[in-house]
Amino acid sequence: MSIAPAPVTVIGAGLSGALVALLFARRGFTVTVYERRPDPRLEPSDAGRSINLALATRGLRALERAGLAEQVQPLLTPMRGRMVHGRDGTTSLLPYGQTAREVIYSVERDQLNTLLIDAADSHPNVSFRFRHACLGARPAEGALLIRDQQAEHGYEVALTATIATDGAGSAVRTSLAAAGYLNAREELLDHDYKELTIPAVDGAHAIERHALHVWPRGDYMLIALPNPSGTFTATLFMAKSGAQSFAALAAPAQVAQLFARDFADAAALMPNHVEQFAAHPQGIMGTVYCDRWHVGGQVLLLGDAAHAIVPFHGQGMNCAFEDCTALDRLLDDSVTWQELFARFAAERKPNADAIAAMALENYVEMRASVLDPAFVRQRQLGHALERSYPERFIPRYSMVMFHPEIGYRQAWERGQRQSEILQSLDAAGHTADSPAAKQLVEAKLSLLAGH
Numbered sequence: 001m002s003i004a005p006a007p008v009t010v011i012g013a014g015l016s017g018a019l020v021a022l023l024f025a026r027r028g029f030t031v032t033v034y035e036r037r038p039d040p041r042l043e044p045s046d047a048g049r050s051i052n053l054a055l056a057t058r059g060l061r062a063l064e065r066a067g068l069a070e071q072v073q074p075l076l077t078p079m080r081g082r083m084v085h086g087r088d089g090t091t092s093l094l095p096y097g098q099t100a101r102e103v104i105y106s107v108e109r110d111q112l113n114t115l116l117i118d119a120a121d122s123h124p125n126v127s128f129r130f131r132h133a134c135l136g137a138r139p140a141e142g143a144l145l146i147r148d149q150q151a152e153h154g155y156e157v158a159l160t161a162t163i164a165t166d167g168a169g170s171a172v173r174t175s176l177a178a179a180g181y182l183n184a185r186e187e188l189l190d191h192d193y194k195e196l197t198i199p200a201v202d203g204a205h206a207i208e209r210h211a212l213h214v215w216p217r218g219d220y221m222l223i224a225l226p227n228p229s230g231t232f233t234a235t236l237f238m239a240k241s242g243a244q245s246f247a248a249l250a251a252p253a254q255v256a257q258l259f260a261r262d263f264a265d266a267a268a269l270m271p272n273h274v275e276q277f278a279a280h281p282q283g284i285m286g287t288v289y290c291d292r293w294h295v296g297g298q299v300l301l302l303g304d305a306a307h308a309i310v311p312f313h314g315q316g317m318n319c320a321f322e323d324c325t326a327l328d329r330l331l332d333d334s335v336t337w338q339e340l341f342a343r344f345a346a347e348r349k350p351n352a353d354a355i356a357a358m359a360l361e362n363y364v365e366m367r368a369s370v371l372d373p374a375f376v377r378q379r380q381l382g383h384a385l386e387r388s389y390p391e392r393f394i395p396r397y398s399m400v401m402f403h404p405e406i407g408y409r410q411a412w413e414r415g416q417r418q419s420e421i422l423q424s425l426d427a428a429g430h431t432a433d434s435p436a437a438k439q440l441v442e443a444k445l446s447l448l449a450g451h
């Protein structure tokens with residue numbers, strides 16, 4: 001027994017909204033999607049915010065489940081590892097994994113979102129209402145408040161089986177919190193980000209195409225992800241205020257000085273970096289902690305609306321896509337919407353909490369730890385342990401990025417134990433093939449299911 005096909009409302013046609021609409025349509029539900037922005041196929045978003053994203057195995061699995069694996073391939077640029085750029089211009093590649101399969105993919109957000117909207121829109125069960133913003137939900141009255149931005153009038157639709165995928169600043173979440181249905185906390189990071197573009201040279205990539213480039217500088221960092229056009233989208237992450245901060249970069253000369261001192265090789269690739277810096281917006285980042293994700297069977301928060309995270313593990317979209325497939329899978333044996341939403345929240349919340357914590361930790365790893373010889377040694381030791389004990393030891397980064405069969409929560413818990421093993425072996429100078437390594441791995445790590 002499962003829920004009989006019925007009308008479903010989706011709020012937000014972003015990455016997860018378009019995907020969940022398609023998955024439900026394929027099961028026979030009729031889906032109406034309300035999106036605040038204009039149709040991105042007709043009006044592309046502003047330059048300067050066309051972020052590209054890292055897509056990993058969890059996200060790819062979800063696209064496969066929606067039948068989009070082949071269509072998405074041409075949009076993807078494989079990245080084999082982190083290319084670390086020193087201040088002196090030297091580079092070294094830290095591979096992400098150990099096999100040809102263990103790569104992540106750079107994809108442009110707009111292109112991926114358009115592909116998903118196209119796929120959902122071509123299904124007869126889905127209709128989109130662009131420029132229709134949701135103002136909030138009123139469960140007691142069974143109403144969803146919508147505003148047609150073009151006609152400038154508001155109206156109500158029935159709050160039945162609504163999936164709110166309206167992103168980190170979710171109006172649905174805010175309205176439910178204001179009415180006391182849930183408690184939500186948005187914890188902003190005291191660091192912001194700014195995007196810049198590294199142009200193509202004669203249509204080709206100016207630096208190694210198949211890598212995620214990082215300029216780690218301790219308290220801040222620059223990264224760059226490749227685009228199929230030959231450009232890179234670079235992002236500077238830095239404190240909002242303080243000695244080394246965005247606040248200290250108010251004058252063009254200060255920006256030029258920072259790039260000349262810390263990112264000289266990147267600056268040489270971006271002759272107009274000072275102008276770009278002045279012209280592009282400064283973005284904020286944060287984590288959304290929300291104690292309840294649904295109100296009965298009326299409304300469910302999904303994706304960033306339920307659990308936005310900081311971007312340093314490249315998992316926000318991947319996690320949101322995994323949400324979509326989890327909901328789709330749980331439909332199989334849920335009898336009511338209330339049951340479906342409750343089972344979804346129970347399964348996904350511990351995982352979302354775990355990736356939120358790991359994403360925060362990864363900022364330190366990317367901007368500082370990669371410069372620490374002990375970190376680099378332990379990373380190599382981790383890969384060696386994986387080769388010796390693949391059924392027990394998989395580096396945490398690999399579990400998160402390449403092993404969707406291992407949930408985020410499990411990756412986080414095993415990762416803590418693995419970190420203790422690595423520190424203890426490293427401190428004693430033991431190698432992966434030593435008896436001490438065997439003893440510790442077998443004592444602390446159970447066999448992984450299916451390995």
Ligand SMILES: Cc1cc2nc3c(=O)[nH]c(=O)nc-3n(C[C@H](O)[C@H](O)[C@H](O)COP(=O)(O)OP(=O)(O)OC[C@H]3O[C@@H](n4cnc5c(N)ncnc54)[C@H](O)[C@@H]3O)c2cc1C
Pocket residue numbers: 011012013014015016017034035036037051052053054055132133134135165166167168169170171172193283285302303304305309311313314315316317318319320
């Ligand atoms: C700088 C940066 C880098 C990132 N890098 C990565 C990465 O490398 N890998 C990764 O996996 N994730 C990354 N992320 C995270 C990723 O962008 C999000 O997790 C992902 O977009 C979440 O998808 P979503 O569908 O939940 O929300 P969104 O994609 O934000 O979609 C929300 C949609 O709802 C619409 N909407 C908003 N309010 C309303 C309303 N009131 N009514 C109607 N519609 C509304 C919006 O217009 C939008 O279309 C990054 C995020 C940032 C900020």
